Amino acid sequence: MGQWLMGVSLIDGWLPAVLFAIVILSVVILLVSAIAGGKQTVPSAKHNECMRLVALPIVIAIVAGVAGYTIAWLLSDVFVAFGVGLGPRVMAWAAAGSAVAGFAVAHLVLRKGMMRVVAVILTVFAVLAAAIGIDQSYGEYGTIGSLFGVDPYGQANLTGLTKRKDLTTIAQWREQVANGTIRDIPTKGTVDKVDIPAIKSQFKARKTLVYLPPAALVKTKRKPALPVILLMSGQPGSPGRAFQAGDIQTMMDGYAKNHDGLAPIVIAADQLGDDSHNTLCVDSKVYGNALTYLTQDVVNWVKTNLPAAQNAEDWAIAGFSQGATCSLQIGVNHPDLFGTMIPTDSELGPTNGTRQEMIDSFFDGDAKAYENQVPINAIRNHAPTHQTLIMGAGEKDTTSVRNIRKIAPVAVKAGMNVTAVESIGNAHDWHAVQDVLRYGLAVFGYDTGLSDTKPDLSDYPNLKRVAV
Template sequence: MTDGVVQLLRQVRLLHPWMGAACLAVVAAVAAAVWVTRTRHLPWRRQLAAPLAGAGTGATCWLVVDCLWRPFADGVGGTVWLWVALTATVVVQVLLGGDAAADRARVRERKRRMVRAAGSGVSITATVAAACLAVNAFFAAYPSAAAVLGMGVATTPLASLPAAATLPRHPERGQGALEDTWQAPAAMPQTGAVVTATIPAGDQSGTDGFTPRDAYIYLPPAYLTPQRPALPVLVLLTGQPGSPSDWFELGGLKDSLDAYAAAHAGLAPVVVVADLLGSPYRNPLCADTVRGGKVATYLERDVPAWIRAHLQVDDDAAHWAIGGLSNGGTCALQAVTRSPQVYPTFLAMSAEEHPTLGSEQRTIDVGFDGDRAAYAANDPLSLLAAAPAGSYAGVAGVLSVGTGDDRYAQVVPTVADAAMRAGMSVTEREYPGGHTWAVWSAALRDQLDWLGQRLALTA
């Protein structure tokens, strides 16, 4: 696809405050039009079949997905099933048609049949499109048509970017803030680059195995110069369902980091968005388990080792951080409580109170093969409560949540209290919104200044 078309698609914005109401109005208009032209002459029992079928479809999908299959701990959400029900209602309306004899009389001519078929297609298409746009707006997910098609951010494989090639001399840093000693070269790029790379999982013996998807990596402008400084590292995680690309396609990560780098002479953390799931429909609980594979080992050993071997960054773990949202925020807490020597700094956004598959007992039974001790060894609150004095000295982080995120807002004070009792330094922050990308993208932008000071990038 040409650059011009991609740029045009990026201009088609899908997130507006009025989007949900507009979509509901469209569906109401379509349903009314179908009723007037197709079903108003039907017996009332036949007309009633449409809303009943819609409600039944929505309820069935909820039962199968959220209650039986349960691929997501929090469920898909009532808003999604409501729109499934509305869409099914209109589709059934279209399929019901009118009185059979009258229908045959009206559609005897070929042109009339074509017009009727086109009207049916338009009605169903408009309803499905409105439902998708409304659900997208509710979750504040895809910001543009380009993001829907996976074209929101240009990427290239790490090995194919000449400016990211390994330099003969590993970068070094002096004492104090990096910004105080860094001089940006005249030829430094104005913006950073987004690259992809495969970070393989190590030994998965004794488990069902964990195969991570490719990581997405942000390299700031300063990294893309021959005078490459020793930059700090942020390992970032997404939620579930999700993929590493979401932080760029949905969270506007590159724009946020480019803006930060522009204000700091091209300096910003190297951000590695690693995979913690293996699939949008898996939740390996950020732990080493038979069912999910060795995800904890991957994030706390394999990923740091790969970064140090393939990226020229600051080797000092004091200048490394881990962060994430929702399921990924919980995973960030798990990683820092299990391995504070690897990640002594964290950003936990809209995190869960515990790793979960829906309930504590189900999590223990399904996720940890009934081993409650294994569950406790991967539960941040349990680890914080049982830690010997001094275990988390020097560890600091930010716990954040949306003001409208009722389910997760109560987690922040609980985790903050447990963390501070264990010796961590914790800051709590709130942002307008719910459990959506609108909150998480704003949270990251806001927390970059704190993170830069914490990682000794700025004074």
């Protein structure tokens, strides 16, 4: 029962439908009973009773809705209390939830008996429904379990899964599938938690999630050397949340289904150590050696133990929000490790306090060390470079779109192969990540030989090009 409950979806399915239905039904009951109550009064009091039971709650609802939207707008776009804009859909849900709650509270004060009970129920469910709506807009928590850090992934020991000398090329694999030598390819890949030893960094990371595509699971000694995507969540966030909110397994399995079981290995590594930590993805005395963990411990473990390609052109680094900023600064500063970067909703640079606070705390007062982690500076420092950059943002996340327009031209000038896109209708959310990553997967797959079809942006209707 507990496991079933933890797996109940917050994004679609029966739970959101039931919550929204209860809210609508409660509003209808209160309105109908209020109108009926007004009609039953004597003619001289009918107008006043209708005003009291019908018009007054509606007026309060409108005032509450405007107040809710205004507060959300102030927190989002004026005070930037969350570090990013919330987006119009989130603010609309805040307004709707406030309006319905205001309507319910008005009836709670004005009504008696069963109608007061209905008003109590509506108050509670108005808040819950608004929370569900906001989560659906953002796409962060996919299940009830994800709210409590519970995910469906099991622990596995993948150490020594494949020996490097046994690996074949992608071209050889595809030829063997075509001639029937390779058969019985699984229809789905697997996702497992693993402990990657922090041998060099001593960084206290949470468990890593590893997606292995069907081609890595075929019962043959000679597995293909697969490209790799290193994926990072935002902050707060975790590897499990990145996989669930990004719908990574579904995306990769869908790709593998159309490409002979081939898809990248996806490694969701922990760059934070804890939801409350923003490590800036650097080595520091504040939260430990996050950069060394990612670029040495994780990369070396993957190359040693999994059927993973070894060259930089076969590795991509991707992320959302704080993880997007990390993917840029790490990818650009380590062209020997990563040939492709796929950041969504990136900041202009590492952000945890003021510039001087970061320099003092994370870089021991070394301003140059901080500046080297700012993506624009890092791109210029490593120019010319022929890495691939697929940079995206939610259309409604105007700050991140502006960041693209500042970073992408510098990358173009440095010689990068750049595609800048907006996810239509989305904001600073995981829906945008899915849109951008789906296109990035197609580009990366073509570049690494998983597919012969060069992707065309026009085939991705949720995306539009950003002029840079």
